[in-house]
Amino acid sequence: MAEQLLDQVRDVFEGQIDFEGQKLVENLVNISLSVVGAIAFLVGYFLQDIKLAVYIGLAGTAATFLLTVPPWPIYNKNPVKWLPVAGTAPPTNIVIDENMLP
Amino acid sequence: MYSSLVRLQNTFGFFTTVAFVVALLISASDFLSDRTPTVHVLKTTQLSTVLGRADYYSSKKEEYAVIKFTLDADLSSLFTWNTKQVFAYVTAEWPSAAQGNNATNQAVIWDTIITAPSSDHLGNFSPSKLKRLRKSANGKGIDPSRGKLQIKNQRLKYPLTHPTGKLAQTKDVRLKLHYNVQPWVGFLSWNQAQDWGKWKALKNGLSKKFTLPAVKVKEQAKKKTTTGGAKA
Numbered sequence: 001m002a003e004q005l006l007d008q009v010r011d012v013f014e015g016q017i018d019f020e021g022q023k024l025v026e027n028l029v030n031i032s033l034s035v036v037g038a039i040a041f042l043v044g045y046f047l048q049d050i051k052l053a054v055y056i057g058l059a060g061t062a063a064t065f066l067l068t069v070p071p072w073p074i075y076n077k078n079p080v081k082w083l084p085v086a087g088t089a090p091p092t093n094i095v096i097d098e099n100m101l102p
Numbered sequence: 103m104y105s106s107l108v109r110l111q112n113t114f115g116f117f118t119t120v121a122f123v124v125a126l127l128i129s130a131s132d133f134l135s136d137r138t139p140t141v142h143v144l145k146t147t148q149l150s151t152v153l154g155r156a157d158y159y160s161s162k163k164e165e166y167a168v169i170k171f172t173l174d175a176d177l178s179s180l181f182t183w184n185t186k187q188v189f190a191y192v193t194a195e196w197p198s199a200a201q202g203n204n205a206t207n208q209a210v211i212w213d214t215i216i217t218a219p220s221s222d223h224l225g226n227f228s229p230s231k232l233k234r235l236r237k238s239a240n241g242k243g244i245d246p247s248r249g250k251l252q253i254k255n256q257r258l259k260y261p262l263t264h265p266t267g268k269l270a271q272t273k274d275v276r277l278k279l280h281y282n283v284q285p286w287v288g289f290l291s292w293n294q295a296q297d298w299g300k301w302k303a304l305k306n307g308l309s310k311k312f313t314l315p316a317v318k319v320k321e322q323a324k325k326k327t328t329t330g331g332a333k334a
Binding site: 013014015016017021022023025026029030033034036037040041044045047048049050051052053057061064065068069070071 | 103104105106107109110112113114116117120121123124127128131182183184220242243244286
């Protein structure tokens with residue numbers, strides 16, 4: 001029971017996502033941070049308010065963190081399909097110390 | 103991008119890049135705004151020279167210039183969204199008697215810090231002055247009207263003397279206004295000698311030449327009595 005719980009906690013903390021999800025996250029980070037930077041500069045320049053630019057930049061960055069860091073379900077839509085495990089029965093004909101195992 | 107920790111690191115790494123680029127753009131945006139600082143009036147209203155000592159224990163009597171001046175300048179164009187504060191200062195300048203290494207004497211006689219509303223909270227102001235500044239800014243990020251300096255009969259903020267102790271009857275003294283723009287991001291910039299793109303040189307920043315008067319006789323009489331007292 002306790003081990004199961006620990007496993008769950010570790011899964012949440014590690015937050016693994018699949019390969020398609022990793023590609024998506026990479027693009028999302030690059031695009032959203034660039035857009036946030038551009039908006040922060042343009043709004044600040046045209047309203048002539050540097051504090052506003054800083055706050056827009058920081059808020060946008062926080063939103064990007066929230067969007068990309070947790071393992072949201074959309075990043076796990078394409079899980080890797082592993083081949084089925086071959087041979088579930090224990091192997092036979094194993095020789096150890098010249099004695100055939102029963 | 104496999105685990106949360108990697109995503110955290112990559113996102114933060116790209117954030118630092120974006121922040122740096124935005125800071126570069128902000129500092130470059132300064133070149134797009136006009137700078138047309140102008141001095142309307144810079145003149146002395148009172149001149150005298152007195153004898154004094156640098157401190158109580160100093161035995162050396164030095165000549166100090168006592169100047170009052172009037173300044174009417176418009177530095178409002180220096181205030182943009184990237185201006186944190188402007189440091190304005192007035193110097194007295196006069197050519198050296200001995201030609202050589204120190205061809206020009208220059209001494210700051212007065213200065214002031216003009217904060218932009220975005221940096222009011224950083225200034226070392228009294229609560230009442232901070233309140234007044236906030237009220238005048240009216241919630242805006244910039245307040246160019248603070249750049250309009252109107253000072254009448256201002257006394258020296260710093261004593262004006264010379265290492266030789268001789269200052270009376272100095273000729274060709276001029277007052278000069280300087281400024282230093284301190285941005286939130288980017289380079290410091292000072293008053294320019296010539297135009298540079300949209301940044302124009304400070305107009306009319308020099309006062310007329312004047313000569314410091316001779317030392318007042320009354321001060322010398324006082325000196326005799328004090329030396330007499332010391333001997334007794």
